Amino acid sequence: MTIDPTATTSETTPRTTLATAAETMHIDPYQQAEQAAAQLLGLTSRQHQIAVVLGSGWLQAADCLGTMDHDIESSQVAGFAAAGVQGHAGRIRSITTEQGAAVLVIAGRTHLYEGRGVDAVAHGVRTARAAGCKVVILTNGCGGINTAFTPGTPVLISDHINYTGRTSLTGARFVDMSAAYSPRLRALAREVDPSLGEGVYIQFAGPQYETPAEIRMAQAMGADLVGMSTALEVIAAREVGLEVLGISLVTNVAAGLSDGTLSHAEVLAAGLAAAPRLGVLLRDIIARIQG
Ligand code: 8IG
Numbered sequence: 001m002t003i004d005p006t007a008t009t010s011e012t013t014p015r016t017t018l019a020t021a022a023e024t025m026h027i028d029p030y031q032q033a034e035q036a037a038a039q040l041l042g043l044t045s046r047q048h049q050i051a052v053v054l055g056s057g058w059l060q061a062a063d064c065l066g067t068m069d070h071d072i073e074s075s076q077v078a079g080f081a082a083a084g085v086q087g088h089a090g091r092i093r094s095i096t097t098e099q100g101a102a103v104l105v106i107a108g109r110t111h112l113y114e115g116r117g118v119d120a121v122a123h124g125v126r127t128a129r130a131a132g133c134k135v136v137i138l139t140n141g142c143g144g145i146n147t148a149f150t151p152g153t154p155v156l157i158s159d160h161i162n163y164t165g166r167t168s169l170t171g172a173r174f175v176d177m178s179a180a181y182s183p184r185l186r187a188l189a190r191e192v193d194p195s196l197g198e199g200v201y202i203q204f205a206g207p208q209y210e211t212p213a214e215i216r217m218a219q220a221m222g223a224d225l226v227g228m229s230t231a232l233e234v235i236a237a238r239e240v241g242l243e244v245l246g247i248s249l250v251t252n253v254a255a256g257l258s259d260g261t262l263s264h265a266e267v268l269a270a271g272l273a274a275a276p277r278l279g280v281l282l283r284d285i286i287a288r289i290q291g
Contacts, residue, residue: 029079029119030126036078037130040104043077044070044094047132048104050286051242053124055109055229056141057249057271061278062093062105065286070094074108079123081110097283101290104128111228112164113207122168122236129240135185135289136237137245137282138230141267143254145215146199146224151253151270154278156186157246158198160231161223164205168236175239185245185289192284199224201248203231212256226254245285249274 041047054062074080074090081090090108097103106128110120128136138157149155158181169175190196202218204210206228210218218226225248237244251270252262260266 029122032079032119033123033126033130036080036123036127037132039077040072040092040094040127040131043072046094046102048094048102048128049133049135050101050289051104051106051125051128051131051133051136052282052286053109053136053138053233054105054107055139055249056267057251057274058139058141058278059107060272060275061139061282062095062107064279065103065105065283066095066097068093068095074106077127079120079127081108081114081116081120097286097290099287099290101286103286104131104133109229109233111207112166112205112232113228118166118168118232121232125233125237125242126240129237129242134243135245136242137247137285138233138237139247139249139282140227140229141251141271142201142225142227142248143209143215143252143262144224144250145202145219145226145254145257147253147257149197149199149224149250151250151266152274153250154196154274154281155225155248155250156189156196156198157181157201157225157230157248158186159200160234160246161200161202161218161221162231162235163202163218164232166205166232168232169239173239175235177235177238180234180238180244181246182243185243188288189245189247189281189285192288193281199248201225201227201230201246204228209262210255215254215256218254225250247281249278
């Protein structure tokens with residue numbers, strides 16, 4: 001399969017980063033994921049079982065998952081962004097849990113609004129599958145549309161609305177999305193923490209936050225949570241047969257639903273405050289997935 005080189009020029013947002021090799025050199029994105037996985041195998045000497053993609057507010061949460069055996073700068077691995085794109089380099093970590101499972105932690109995901117295209121967005125989950133993973137836990141920071149979910153609350157994603165106008169797939173790939181967010185893994189997460197609620201996540205393309213009118217629209221469409229990631233990755237994950245668990249951390253009330261304005265500082269503060277709970281939650285969920 002080849003990539004249409006004109007596709008990237010139809011982006012409505014200006015480019016903030018260089019195009020990926022997959023875009024400019026017509027590399028098959030699935031082959032590029034195989035290449036990345038082969039490099040990870042070379043660097044870590046092992047296959048992995050579970051992947052965790054860390055979103056806004058989740059960075060500190062990964063510290064308690066187990067022993068960090070390898071901490072790799074993402075730009076060393078095929079298809080991942082060069083360091084410094086967003087002020088911090090992405091990292092890929094290989095962690096061994098207390099129970100002995102190999103977990104691949106991907107910190108610093110690629111967002112659609114970065115302008116590197118949908119294959120760059122999907123590359124992390126495709127690489128996870130090629131690296132041996134059967135399960136991916138996708139985390140994110142998000143706005144709360146359902147006011148029952150106040151800032152600092154982790155919420156299981158039960159379903160999504162892909163409102164990006166894009167897909168992470170090309171060609172006749174008719175992927176079943178009817179149980180995209182694994183009922184089995186959600187039940188297991190609720191065993192770990194029975195207080196966990198569930199909600200529908202809507203992905204906007206971003207990078208701007210929504211207007212109050214857009215949030216009212218999303219509310220009317222049935223969304224509880226709003227963000228700029230995850231849905232396109234879940235589509236790609238389901239295509240390659242990964243079992244998906246999605247967990248959102250509500251870091252702010254969605255636009256127009258509170259008196260305040262939205263700020264990135266608020267998002268970071270909510271993540272810091274929730275980190276200990278999120279870390280334990282992730283650790284215990286992973287322990288149960290293995291058991
Ligand atoms: I963190 O309120 C975070 N990410 N679209 N809206 C959108 N993305 C977000 C929000 C939000 N909060």
